[in-house]
Each structure stands twice: as C-alpha cells, then as structure tokens.
Amino acid sequence: MKKRLILAILAAVAGAFFMLDLHHWLTLEGLKSGLGQFEQWRSQFPLLMAGGFFLLYVVVTALSLPGAAVMTVAAGALFGLLQGTLLVSFASTIGATLAFLVSRYLLRDAVQQRFGSRLAAINRGIERDGAFYLFTLRLVPAFPFFLINLLMGLTPIKAWTFYWVSQIGMLAGTLVYVNAGTQIAQLESLSGILSPDLLISFALLGLFPLLAKKVTGLIQRRRVYARWKKPARFDRNLIVIGAGAGGLVSSYIAAAVNAKVTLIEAHKMGGDCLNYGCVPSKALIKSARVAHQMKHAERYGLEATNPSFSFRTVMARIHEVIRQVEPHDSVERYTGLGVEILQGHASLIDPWTVEIRLHDGSRQRLTARSIILATGASPVVPPLPGLDETGYVTSDTLWDRFAELDTPPKRLIVLGGGPIGCELAQGLARLGSDVTQVQRGARLLPREDEEVAQLVQASMQADGVQVLTEHAALRTEWREGRKFLICEHQEQETALEFDELLIAIGRQPRLTDYGLETLGIETRRTVVTNEYLETLYPNIYAVGDVAGPYQFTHTAAHQAWYAAVNALFGQFKRFRADYRVIPWTTFTDPEVARVGLSEQEAIEQGIAYEVTRYDLDDLDRAIAESERTGFVKVLTPPGKDRILGVCIVGSHAGDLLAEFVLAMKHGLGLNKVLGTIHTYPTWAEANKYAAGEWKKAHAPEAAMKWLQRYHAWRRG
Structure with missing residues (x-):
C-alpha cells in the first residue's frame, strides 16, 4: 500500500511538471530566454538562488525528469566554474542516490522475485565488482545517468558505495558541462558540448577502472607467485590429480582438444562413485527391492514368499556389477583416448610441479601450465571412545567386509540419517538385518521438506527399520562379550546392541598430503576457490567433493568442464561455474528427487511461492504397478508458471525429474510442460498432470464465465 502511494505521488509530481509546462525552462532555448532574469535574481539573492537551484536540481534528478543536463549548463552560466561544479556535483549525486533508493524500494523485490535466477550472476558480479562497473559507467556521459540510477537500485550494491562512486565518477562530465555553461552564448545545442573527440576521450577514461582491475589482478598474481620459480617450459598442458568423476571428465576434455594431459590416481580408477558409492549401493538397492x-507379491496377484538367498552371493553380484562398469573408467579406455595415466600419490611441489610416488616405489616429477585437484572425499568417522575396540564399517569399507558374510548382519546399527544412511539402512533391512538407525537431529533427511522426510521414514519403518531421532552417540563398549552403542536421548543414556556398526554421518574432502599447506592454498572444510574454480593460484583448480559446494558425482563432472576449459583456454575466455540448476536424488523407496528450491528453503530465504501438487495415487501407470505412494510438488512464484523448484517422491522419481531440470535450465514454464505430448501410460505423465493442476488453479474465472454464457447462447 505504501509503495502504491509513493508511486502515485511521484507520478502526480511528474505529471504536474509537464502539465504546467515547467519542462520548457529546462531546455537550452528556455535557459537562454530566461538567463537575464535568473542572473538578476542571483545578484539580488545569491544564497537563496544557490539553495533553490540546488534543491531543484536534486528534485529533477531524483524524479528522473528531463533537464539535468541543461541545469548543469545553467550552473556554469549562473555561478561560474568553481561554484557551479560544487553545486552540481553534490546535487546530482544526492538526487541520483534518491532515485536509486526509490528504485530499490519500489521495484527491486518484484524484479528479483521475477528474474532472480537469471539475475544471479549479475548480482554476484555487482557484489564483487559493483564499484568498478558503476565508476566505468559514470565516466562516460553517453550513458543516460537516470537509467544507471534506476538499474543500480535493482542490484545488491550498497547505497553508500553508489553515492561516493557516483560523486567521483560524474565529476569529469560535470566539469565539461559546467565549463560549457560559462560560454553559453556560443552554444547552439547540447550535442555541441560532446564532440566526437571528447566522447572518445570519455570512453577511454571509462576503461580506466577495468584496466586498473586488470593491473591489480596482475600485481596480485605476481605477489602470489613471487616465491616460486616458473619453469621455462612445461612437460604437460594439464595435470589432473584424482580419477573420480571430476578428474576423469577433466582429463577427457583435455585429451579431446589435443592437450597433453596426465591423470594421477592413488587408488582405484573411477573413484568413490564406482567403487564404494553410487554403483555398489544401487546394485544393493535393486537386490533388496526384488x-x-x-515378500509382498500379493500386491501383484502372486503368492507372497519369503526369499531364500545367500548374502555372500548378493554381495558377489554387487562386486560383479562394479567389474562390469569398470571398463568405462579404466586405464585402458582413457589411455586409448589420449590421457596418460600414472598410478601413485601426487603432491604439489610448487604451483606448476607435481611429484608422484608411484606404486612401484619410484618417484617422478612433472610440470604443467595448469593443475586440477579432484581428490574426492572420504567418510567422516566421529571420535567416539571405544570405536576402535568394537569396530565399525563405513560406506567405503562395508562392501569388502560384508562380502565375507554368509548372512546379513543380524543386529545392524546405522549411525546417520542423511541420504547414504537411509539408502543403506532400508536396503539391508529388506535383506534381513535388524536395523536400528540413529540420528542426532530431529528427523531423517534434514535437507528435505518435513513431509518428505516423514514419508520416507514411514516407508523405512514399514520395512522394519527402527528409527531413533534425537539420539546423540556417546561411545561404544563391550559388555560381557557383546557390543553396544551408548546414546544420549532426553538427557538419559541408552545402550543399543549391535553386531555391525555402519557409520554414515557424511563425507569430508581429502585435503591432506597433497602439498596444499606447502603452497599456502586455503582450505575451509573444502579447498577455497573463486567462481572460476581457481584456488589461490590461478593455474590450480579444484573440482568435485574437494571443492564443494555439492557432493554429487554429476556436479563433479559439471565442474570439471569449467575447470578444464578455464585451465586450457582461460587466457582467452574464462567461464564462471553455474550452479543455478542442480538436481539430486535419494534412492530410498520411495525415491526422493529434487531440483531448485524446496518449501523449507523458500521460507528460510523469504521467497514468495505457491505450491502445485499432483499425487501419484491418481496416475494410471502407478495404479497398474501398485506403486501409488508419492507426489510431484512444484514451486512457482505467485500467479506465474516459472519453476522455482520441484520435489518428486515416488517410484522412478530420479528419472521423472529430468524434464523439470531441462525446463528450469532453459527457462521453460509449466505451460510448456503441459503443452508437451507424454506417452500413455507412463510415469512421465505425472509431470504433465502436475502442470495441469497449476493451469486449472489459474484458469481465468472471468473468461470462463463469459464462455459459459457464450455456449448457453449457442444452444439457443
């Protein structure tokens, strides 16, 4: 309401300005015709005239009215070069700042909500280098200053920064116009003030901040590299440390553009995902699902049976799946692609040199223009007293440990309620373990909406998982030949017996023994990088789990493209890593797939939204397959079909999400999804029906009433 009132007042003032023909006085002709009267007033009331001129200039600039340029010339004619420059410099800056603040108050929230995702990169750039950009624009009078005021108000630049940069940046142009005003009799038009030579000079002056930034960057780089001696020539164009998803993609890209690249892996090709994470866990989940x-075959009209199996055989199948996928990430494949593979542990010696301790005991040093760190992450193991005595497994070590068992662990405790813990707890419970899941927090899957976490927890409990939330693990201990995990719940200790303890409380980046400390590369839980994935040294990059902010295989591969291209071609063009549309899936049953904002995040960030929901129990394919649990939930701005975020819970949720990821990536709204043909009967129809629910909720009621009347008229 306040915004509407302010907007109405501003519109009224601007309207009165034109209706009363005041704009005539702010033209060159009007100035010349009234100059004699103005000079008479100034000689009689010098202070009043100066103050009135100052206030009028502020008002004209604040309301973005035409005439500021003429008033600047008038300042020179009336007050001379020095006083005129002082008056205009401060009045123009104050007025510009008021226009900036009005734009920010009236328009910024609406513009950011409507175009926030598209403006994200601009916002980051303004937060980082806003003063440089504004200074550059202010130095070139060819840019309409009123437009700069209004547009800058839509960005995150601070008001004080806007003020002082504008004060300094507009000074050169102010001097030119005020000086021209001292010679007003010779002026035929305002365009005569800015000759082509003067405009070119201003344009060159406008480049000064950017050149200064470049020079500053070069100085900073010289300081960073000052204590190191750069090789005269390099053995490689690129060295990549770590052969997980990030390292494999980086080296593949380098080889594809004929760069000489070496990939170094200390353990197994394929990294965590192939050997310990994505691949084996999904193989386990499939066996558990079958x-x-x-056990529940009656759902499909069949006779239910309790499956008999060898757990050792199930685990053998998992290892066979790994072996079948291994060729995709093998030494042979990447060597064939043109990548040199060295198996050993790599450490940075200087910003261009890597020393490799090869598996045969020898050492080798290589230099490269650029280096990419893709060292991955390892499971977090909490410092619980007694843990070493009772033993434990992690998501990395369980595959070999459990492969030795003929039956699944009888009593299994899973410590951790995140995606890894939930997937493994449910899978092993379905294969016969008595699983107790211990979570320190108030609920499972804390990054998901509460209703999603509750649905997953209910499904897991139906599979026999005992879920204990708000239980803090204190220690493990032996009691009469039996192993116990001691937890604290509501200030009381609880002893939980186990045969195997699976720790799944998260993963931490591998940062030690790579020479990062020697080079002074900053780490704060992850390697610190800028938007180009550069570390302290612009030729050393980090990708994947070691860089964050996401610990997904697909984001590691996504980052690898940016790092590899910047490393190889950054001298021509650098690309900022784009995290606007990052999907992920938790492979519980039901699956949880998400992209963009959740309701929980929208509320925390104060983003206005509305929810469109389609429940899968209405989907024909879900009914046919007796998989009716779940829903498709889409967040959009109020009244708009633009997709802010999607959460899908249900069978095949991870696959269904891809359509929405594509839509968000390319700015397609729910109307486009609704207008796309989806094969019947498929799970993908759920996406179309969700879009249909949005359309139904936003049907134009007035038009529908007129259509009803029209059809009644047609019936006679």
Whole structure:
C-alpha cells in the first residue's frame, strides 16, 4: 500500500511538471530566454538562488525528469566554474542516490522475485565488482545517468558505495558541462558540448577502472607467485590429480582438444562413485527391492514368499556389477583416448610441479601450465571412545567386509540419517538385518521438506527399520562379550546392541598430503576457490567433493568442464561455474528427487511461492504397478508458471525429474510442460498432470464465465 502511494505521488509530481509546462525552462532555448532574469535574481539573492537551484536540481534528478543536463549548463552560466561544479556535483549525486533508493524500494523485490535466477550472476558480479562497473559507467556521459540510477537500485550494491562512486565518477562530465555553461552564448545545442573527440576521450577514461582491475589482478598474481620459480617450459598442458568423476571428465576434455594431459590416481580408477558409492549401493538397492517385492507379491496377484538367498552371493553380484562398469573408467579406455595415466600419490611441489610416488616405489616429477585437484572425499568417522575396540564399517569399507558374510548382519546399527544412511539402512533391512538407525537431529533427511522426510521414514519403518531421532552417540563398549552403542536421548543414556556398526554421518574432502599447506592454498572444510574454480593460484583448480559446494558425482563432472576449459583456454575466455540448476536424488523407496528450491528453503530465504501438487495415487501407470505412494510438488512464484523448484517422491522419481531440470535450465514454464505430448501410460505423465493442476488453479474465472454464457447462447 505504501509503495502504491509513493508511486502515485511521484507520478502526480511528474505529471504536474509537464502539465504546467515547467519542462520548457529546462531546455537550452528556455535557459537562454530566461538567463537575464535568473542572473538578476542571483545578484539580488545569491544564497537563496544557490539553495533553490540546488534543491531543484536534486528534485529533477531524483524524479528522473528531463533537464539535468541543461541545469548543469545553467550552473556554469549562473555561478561560474568553481561554484557551479560544487553545486552540481553534490546535487546530482544526492538526487541520483534518491532515485536509486526509490528504485530499490519500489521495484527491486518484484524484479528479483521475477528474474532472480537469471539475475544471479549479475548480482554476484555487482557484489564483487559493483564499484568498478558503476565508476566505468559514470565516466562516460553517453550513458543516460537516470537509467544507471534506476538499474543500480535493482542490484545488491550498497547505497553508500553508489553515492561516493557516483560523486567521483560524474565529476569529469560535470566539469565539461559546467565549463560549457560559462560560454553559453556560443552554444547552439547540447550535442555541441560532446564532440566526437571528447566522447572518445570519455570512453577511454571509462576503461580506466577495468584496466586498473586488470593491473591489480596482475600485481596480485605476481605477489602470489613471487616465491616460486616458473619453469621455462612445461612437460604437460594439464595435470589432473584424482580419477573420480571430476578428474576423469577433466582429463577427457583435455585429451579431446589435443592437450597433453596426465591423470594421477592413488587408488582405484573411477573413484568413490564406482567403487564404494553410487554403483555398489544401487546394485544393493535393486537386490533388496526384488526381495521386498517377493515378500509382498500379493500386491501383484502372486503368492507372497519369503526369499531364500545367500548374502555372500548378493554381495558377489554387487562386486560383479562394479567389474562390469569398470571398463568405462579404466586405464585402458582413457589411455586409448589420449590421457596418460600414472598410478601413485601426487603432491604439489610448487604451483606448476607435481611429484608422484608411484606404486612401484619410484618417484617422478612433472610440470604443467595448469593443475586440477579432484581428490574426492572420504567418510567422516566421529571420535567416539571405544570405536576402535568394537569396530565399525563405513560406506567405503562395508562392501569388502560384508562380502565375507554368509548372512546379513543380524543386529545392524546405522549411525546417520542423511541420504547414504537411509539408502543403506532400508536396503539391508529388506535383506534381513535388524536395523536400528540413529540420528542426532530431529528427523531423517534434514535437507528435505518435513513431509518428505516423514514419508520416507514411514516407508523405512514399514520395512522394519527402527528409527531413533534425537539420539546423540556417546561411545561404544563391550559388555560381557557383546557390543553396544551408548546414546544420549532426553538427557538419559541408552545402550543399543549391535553386531555391525555402519557409520554414515557424511563425507569430508581429502585435503591432506597433497602439498596444499606447502603452497599456502586455503582450505575451509573444502579447498577455497573463486567462481572460476581457481584456488589461490590461478593455474590450480579444484573440482568435485574437494571443492564443494555439492557432493554429487554429476556436479563433479559439471565442474570439471569449467575447470578444464578455464585451465586450457582461460587466457582467452574464462567461464564462471553455474550452479543455478542442480538436481539430486535419494534412492530410498520411495525415491526422493529434487531440483531448485524446496518449501523449507523458500521460507528460510523469504521467497514468495505457491505450491502445485499432483499425487501419484491418481496416475494410471502407478495404479497398474501398485506403486501409488508419492507426489510431484512444484514451486512457482505467485500467479506465474516459472519453476522455482520441484520435489518428486515416488517410484522412478530420479528419472521423472529430468524434464523439470531441462525446463528450469532453459527457462521453460509449466505451460510448456503441459503443452508437451507424454506417452500413455507412463510415469512421465505425472509431470504433465502436475502442470495441469497449476493451469486449472489459474484458469481465468472471468473468461470462463463469459464462455459459459457464450455456449448457453449457442444452444439457443
């Protein structure tokens, strides 16, 4: 309401300005015709005239009215070069700042909500280098200053920064116009003030901040590299440390553009995802799902049976799946692609030199223009007293440990309620373990909306998982030949017996023994990088789990493209890593897939939204497959079909999400999803029906009433 009132007042003032023909006085002709009267007033009331001129200039600039340029010339004619420059410099800056603040108050929230995702990169640039950009624009009078005022108000630049940069940046142009005003009799038009030579001079002056930034960057780089001696020539164009998803993609890109690249891996090709994470866990989940379907075969019109199996054989299948996928990430494949593979541990010696301790005991040093760190992450193991005595497994070590078992662990405790813990807890429970899941927080899957976490927890409990939330692990201990995890719940200790303890409380980046400390590369839980994925040294990059902010295989591969291209071609063009549309899936049953904002995040960030929901129990394919649990939930701005975020819970949720990821990436709204043909009967129809629910909720009621009347008229 306040904004509407202010907007109405501003519109009224601007309207009165034109209706009363006041704009005539702010033209060169009007100035010349009234100059004699103005000079008479100034001689009689010098202070009043100066103050009135100052206030009028502020008002004209604040309201973005035409005439500021003429008033600047008038300042020179009336007050001379020195006084005129002082008056205009401060009045123009104050007026510009008022226009900036009005734009920010009236328009910024609406513009950011409507175009926030598209403006994210601009906002980051303004936060980082806003003063440089504004100074450059202010130095070139060819840019309409009123437009700069209004547009800058839509950005995150601080008001004080806007003020002082504008004060300094507009000074050169102010001097030119005020000086021209001292010679007003010779002026035929305002365009005569800015000759082509003067405009070129201003344009060159406008480049000064950017050149200064470049020079500053060069100085900073010289300081960073000052204590190191750069090689005269390099053995490689690129060295990549770590052969997980980030390292494999980086080296593949380098080889594809004929760069000489070496990939160094200390352990297994394929990294965590192939050997310990994505691949083996999904193989386990599939076996567990089949066992679960056999136990509940009556859902499909079949006779339910309790599956009999060898757990050792199930684990052998998992290792066979790994072996079948291994060729995709193998030494042989990447060597064939043109990548040199060295198996050993790499450490940075200087910003261009890597020393490799090869598996055969020898050492080798290589130099490269650029280096990419893709060292991955390892499971977090809490410092619980007694843990070493009772033993434990992690998501990395369970595959070899459990492969030795003929039956699944009888009593299994899973410590941790995140995606890894939930996937493994449910899978092993379905294969026969008595699983207790211990979570320090108030609920499972804390990054998801509460209703999603509750649905997953209910499904896991139905599979026999005992979920204990708000239980803090204190220690493990032996009691009469039995192992116990001691937890604290509501200030009381609880002893939980176990045969195996699986720790799944998260993963931490591998940062030690790579020479980061020697080079002074900053780490804060992850390697600190800028938007180009550069570390302290612009030729050393980090990608994947070691760089954050996401610990997903697909984001590691995504970052690898930016790092590799910047490393190889950054001298021509650098690319900022784009995290606007990052999807992920938790492979519980039901699956949880998400991209963009959740309701929880929208509320925390104060973003206005509305929810469109389609429940899968209405989907024909879900009914046919007796998989009716779940929903598609889409967040959009109020009244708009632009997608802010999507959460899908249900069978095949991870696959269904891809359509929305594509839509968000390319700015397609729900109307486009609704207008796309989806095969019947498929799970993907759920996406179309969700879009249909949005359309139904936003049907134009007035138009529908007129259509009803029209059809009644047609019936006679």
